[in-house]
Amino acid sequence: MLFSSEQQLNNDEQQQFWQSVTQSTLEKNDVSLAYAYIQHSDSSKAIVISSGRVESYLKYKELMFDLYQHGYSIYILDHRGQGLSSRITTNPHQGHIDKFQTYIDDLNDFVELIVNPNKHKNLYLVGHSMGGTIGTLYMEQYPTTFNAAVFSAPMYGIKLPFNKTFIRSLAGLLDTCNDKQPHKQPNYVLGGTDYEPVEFEKNHLTNSPNRYQQILDVFNQNPSIQLGSPTNRWLLEAMDAADRxxxxxxxxxxxxxVLQALDDEIVDNAAQNRAENIHCQIRRIANCQHEVFIEADDARNQALRTLVSFFDKY
Structure with a gap:
């Protein structure tokens, strides 16, 4: 099973592929939801991708290319408040959501209005990090939509500097989005900042310097997709959603x-372990940090082989 190499990123074949990808928006009330898709002419199977916090579909070009090569039509949505979708805060760098359910409702609208009209015979879901949380809750609410799902480092728990109860209490006290202050703007979590790029040596996302630099380049070349820290409201909603x-x-x-990154410093692998059973399997990947799909080739290829083989069963 062949996949892209970190030594040949954004090569001519990938660039040509991207020219065939359609980029558009789904208008929903006052919010514009950006998305991209490409239909495979020789296949009736499709993958919907639910990306992680701070992400845009522009970050997923290589993954989309690889999955397309294995016979899938690909659809991917930029969640509201990030990527190329509408920002919902005055400060566009704040990672914010009013209710976590809003993400799930948006994903359902995307599936119903953009994906389902193409009548794919087999439909699968891929989610990364926060996108795995959204995807898992989506499957709970709409269990007949997808044949199966693969979640990369899903946010079933967040690694926190202090006790979860303390953090939830602190975020609740600091949160400005409450009934007592209905017109006040959201505020960053304690210590939160606007987007600040981190050099490779200090990153906790991937062991691949080439793929990491490519992602930094994407954010540098597209300033509108840059996103900083989350707000207190996002943290409260995310912690509860992760538990659910x-x-x-x-x-x-x-x-x-579940593609579990054994060296993950972002999400809590113990929470993923609590979900493991006959229907929720875990593939544990060594030498792998949080960004499974932009990891070094050995870890990434292992993850993608697992994904393709798993979907082939269903």
Missing amino acids: ATKAAALSIKPIM
Whole structure:
């Protein structure tokens, strides 16, 4: 099973592929949701990608290319408040959401209005990090949509500097988005900042300097997709959603494969372990940090082989 190499990123073949990808927007009330897709002429199977926090589909060009080569039509949505979708805060760098359910509702609209009209015979879901939380809760609410799902480092728990109860209490006290202050703007979590690029030597996302630099270049070349720290409201919503997603994954009636990065410093692998059962399997990947799909070739190829083989069963 062949996949792209970190030594040949953004090569001529990938660039030509991207010229065939359609980029558009889904208008929803006052929000514009950006998305991209490409239909495979020789296949009736498709993958919907739910990306992680701070991400845009522009970051997923290589993954989309690889999955397309294995016979899938690909659809990917930029969640509201990030990527090329509308910002919902005065400061466009704030990672914010009013209710986590809003992400799930947006994904459902995307599936119903953009994906389903193309009547794919087999439909699969891929989610990374926060996108895995969204995807797991989506499958709980709409269990008949997808044949199966693969979640890369899903946010079933967040690695926190202090006790979770303390962090939730602190975020609740600091959160300006409450009933007592209905017109006040959201505020960053304690110590939160606007977008600041981190040099490779200090990153906790990937072991691949080439893929990491490519992602930095994407954010540098497209300033509008830059996103900083989350708000207190996002943190509160995300912590509760992560707890719900862990339970939903454990009770899923559809097959789920979790790609667990054994060196993850962002999400809590112990929470993923609590969801493991016959329907929610875990593939543990060594020498792998949080960004499974932009990792060094050995770890990334292992993850992609697992993904393709898993979907082939369903």
